[in-house]
Amino acid sequence: MSTTSTSTASADATPTGAETLFERLADVWVELEERLDEVPILRRLADGTVTIDDYRRLLFNLRQQVVDGSPWISRAASSFDIDHFELRAAAIRHAEEEHRDYLMLERDYVAIGGSLDELRSGRKNIGSEALSGYMFHYADQANPVGLLGAMFIIEGLGAKRAAGWAARFQEVLGLADSQVHFMRYHQDADAQHTGNLEAILTSGMIDDAAAGEIVRCAQVVARLYALQLEELDR
Amino acid sequence: MVATANAYLTGFGRYLPGAPVDNDGIAARLGGDDAVTERIRRRILDANGIRQRHYALDEHGEATELNEELAVKALRAAFADRGIDASDIRMLACATTMGDVLVPGFASMVHGRLGGGPMQLLSAAGVCASSLAALDAAVSKIRLGDHPRAAVVGSELASRSLRQRRYDGIRAGMDSHFLRWMLSDGAGAVVVEFQPHPAKPSLRVDWVRHVSLAHEHDVCMRAGMTGAEPAVGGTWQDVGIAEADAAGMFLLRQDVSMLDDLADAGIEQFEELVDIGLVDVRHLDHVVCHYSTNMFRDVAFEALRRRIPTLDTDRWFSNLETRGNTGAASIFIALEEAWHAGRFAPGETVLLAVPESGRFSFAFAHLTVVAPPDQQGATT
Numbered sequence: 001m002s003t004t005s006t007s008t009a010s011a012d013a014t015p016t017g018a019e020t021l022f023e024r025l026a027d028v029w030v031e032l033e034e035r036l037d038e039v040p041i042l043r044r045l046a047d048g049t050v051t052i053d054d055y056r057r058l059l060f061n062l063r064q065q066v067v068d069g070s071p072w073i074s075r076a077a078s079s080f081d082i083d084h085f086e087l088r089a090a091a092i093r094h095a096e097e098e099h100r101d102y103l104m105l106e107r108d109y110v111a112i113g114g115s116l117d118e119l120r121s122g123r124k125n126i127g128s129e130a131l132s133g134y135m136f137h138y139a140d141q142a143n144p145v146g147l148l149g150a151m152f153i154i155e156g157l158g159a160k161r162a163a164g165w166a167a168r169f170q171e172v173l174g175l176a177d178s179q180v181h182f183m184r185y186h187q188d189a190d191a192q193h194t195g196n197l198e199a200i201l202t203s204g205m206i207d208d209a210a211a212g213e214i215v216r217c218a219q220v221v222a223r224l225y226a227l228q229l230e231e232l233d234r
Numbered sequence: 235m236v237a238t239a240n241a242y243l244t245g246f247g248r249y250l251p252g253a254p255v256d257n258d259g260i261a262a263r264l265g266g267d268d269a270v271t272e273r274i275r276r277r278i279l280d281a282n283g284i285r286q287r288h289y290a291l292d293e294h295g296e297a298t299e300l301n302e303e304l305a306v307k308a309l310r311a312a313f314a315d316r317g318i319d320a321s322d323i324r325m326l327a328c329a330t331t332m333g334d335v336l337v338p339g340f341a342s343m344v345h346g347r348l349g350g351g352p353m354q355l356l357s358a359a360g361v362c363a364s365s366l367a368a369l370d371a372a373v374s375k376i377r378l379g380d381h382p383r384a385a386v387v388g389s390e391l392a393s394r395s396l397r398q399r400r401y402d403g404i405r406a407g408m409d410s411h412f413l414r415w416m417l418s419d420g421a422g423a424v425v426v427e428f429q430p431h432p433a434k435p436s437l438r439v440d441w442v443r444h445v446s447l448a449h450e451h452d453v454c455m456r457a458g459m460t461g462a463e464p465a466v467g468g469t470w471q472d473v474g475i476a477e478a479d480a481a482g483m484f485l486l487r488q489d490v491s492m493l494d495d496l497a498d499a500g501i502e503q504f505e506e507l508v509d510i511g512l513v514d515v516r517h518l519d520h521v522v523c524h525y526s527t528n529m530f531r532d533v534a535f536e537a538l539r540r541r542i543p544t545l546d547t548d549r550w551f552s553n554l555e556t557r558g559n560t561g562a563a564s565i566f567i568a569l570e571e572a573w574h575a576g577r578f579a580p581g582e583t584v585l586l587a588v589p590e591s592g593r594f595s596f597a598f599a600h601l602t603v604v605a606p607p608d609q610q611g612a613t614t
Binding site: 051052110111112113170173174175176177178179 | 236237238239240322377378379380381382383427428429607
């Protein structure tokens with residue numbers, strides 16, 4: 001991927017064509033990866049010093065935001081007018097596919113000894129509050145095309161990073177496959193979703209203004225997702 | 235490639251009812267103080283080497299507890315050792331030769347008394363080796379990642395059926411006396427988890443192996459049937475209860491003439507473990523062996539020493555002489571005592587061995603002592 005300017009990717013720029021949009025999203029992605037490398041729990045994971053309690057906390061914190069995933073996508077679906085029929089259809093499909101995902105996460109949490117009652121009575125951390133609030137706010141806007149940028153980040157994390165995290169947690173902590181369902185599943189499921197996303201981004205329905213919104217939304221979501229991982233339990 | 239978790243033993247408990255009973259205190263509880271029975275008892279006690287044991291019977295021979303109570307007390311001791319309670323357990327595997335009641339299963343009764351939350355149950359029937367069958371089931375579910383934490387308990391309350399009232403008017407040969415003066419009561423329990431104990435050493439379960447040779451051996455230990463051959467009409471369920479009682483079907487019997495074959499078969503099973511590489515004799519540090527009587531101690535010890543020349547009595551553990559033969563409970567009662575006595579050091583390996591005479595079953599488990607995570611390298 002070309003990464004000409006990681007720090008100047010801007011929604012104000014006026015590039016043309018899907019290829020340029022992909023380049024700009026790639027810049028956002030690279031910046032996110034650099035930030036993730038500094039997140040304490042992911043650093044411990046890479047170092048091999050992560051503990052079972054870290055994994056439990058990560059699932060606990062993710063769950064509080066994951067339960068909102070399908071609702072914000074559904075809300076976005078209802079905000080697309082008839083001129084955006086394809087995006088509405090895609091959002092409806094996606095919401096349906098995601099809305100049971102948190103159950104998988106909950107099973108993993110119980111399988112490593114966590115209490116379902118405690119998990120379900122948990123609250124979002126500071127980063128999750130910001131992320132979830134932003135997503136619902138954005139989904140309320142008319143024709144929230146920019147959310148494709150959010151999908152690019154969130155599905156990209158699932159497709160490109162979650163399985164690696166799962167494998168490393170398994171390696172360090174000696175976990176069975178059935179204790180890392182959620183992260184393993186997203187490798188395949190989200191790879192399919194990112195494929196669908198690329199089809200939309202290259203379909204010609206994204207004009208320059210929409211591309212600018214997509215990149216901006218991706219930047220915000222990337223930052224807030226990392227914040228969610230930085231602010232575990234806070 | 236399917237990845238599985240590890241299984242660690244992280245808590246150990248036992249319960250032995252009442253005060254220890256020495257050889258002179260047996261008759262007060264089990265009866266049989268006529269001259270002939272007295273002579274047989276002395277002879278058997280000399281042979282089995284048991285000096286003291288525990289009975290859930292008072293000094294007049296009346297029962298003081300249920301088998302399920304022994305199991306629950308051993309479980310609570312194991313939970314206390316691990317610093318958890320029953321609500322932390324998601325599976326309970328129970329081994330016993332005979333529960334208190336015919337129906338429902340023993341594990342259901344133990345769970346009912348224990349409390350805690352919803353959990354998977356297993357009642358492993360059989361005799362001594364049902365202990366490791368129960369352990370195997372719990373370890374397998376932990377390794378699959380289906381449960382984070384399980385408990386295994388072996389318990390026996392044989393003494394009730396060894397009292398004189400069972401023997402009155404029945405022709406009881408050597409096949410019933412042998413067990414009558416050998417078996418006693420108790421329970422032992424372990425906690426199994428997918429992670430080691432956070433602050434203390436644990437025993438990682440490397441493997442459990444359970445082999446039956448019933449296809450080539452007759453029944454050796456029995457109750458509820460007229461002879462060693464199973465036959466329609468010949469079980470306690472076919473005839474009236476009074477008739478079954480009069481026929482001595484409710485006595486626990488063992489064909490002692492088969493015990494040499496049992497010892498040979500057990501040694502062959504051990505040899506196979508070495509031959510197929512499950513046991514590396516250069517790295518086997520401890521053996522905890524269940525045997526019914528000291529007669530077999532020397533046979534087993536010498537057989538192992540043929541393959542493990544460095545095996546000495548310091549690395550061989552049994553508490554038969556002081557805790558008695560408690561059947562399915564014995565291996566856990568022995569492991570608990572060895573563990574809490576500090577016999578095992580991190581990095582060392584332990585072989586559990588449980589031969590079962592019932593119809594020739596042999597169970598083994600291989601364990602490795604692991605230090606707490608904060609004292610290990612980061613990526614172990």
